[in-house]
Amino acid sequence: MSILEEPKRLIASIKKSGREQFRIALKDYNGDAKVEIRVFARHRDSDWEPTPRHIVIGRAYLLELVEGLLEASALLKSEAA
DSSP, rough: OOTTTTTTTEEEEEOOSSSSEEEEEEEEEEEEEEEEEEEEEEEEOOOOOOOOEEEEEEEEEEHHHHHHHHHHHHHHHHHHH
């Protein structure tokens, strides 16, 4: 079974463009649950397929990553104002 076929729990799908989306899922990596954010692309036949573009985050780093993303979001909002 390849890494793309392993069972996982989908947390969210976020539209990236008309042809791509981010999918956030819990996935097992060597017996350790981690968060995977992977880009999926829609093909001409309307099926979503995983791309090689992804990031895997271990539980030890998740909160710090979320805090960094929230800070980046706040900075972008303040620049837009």
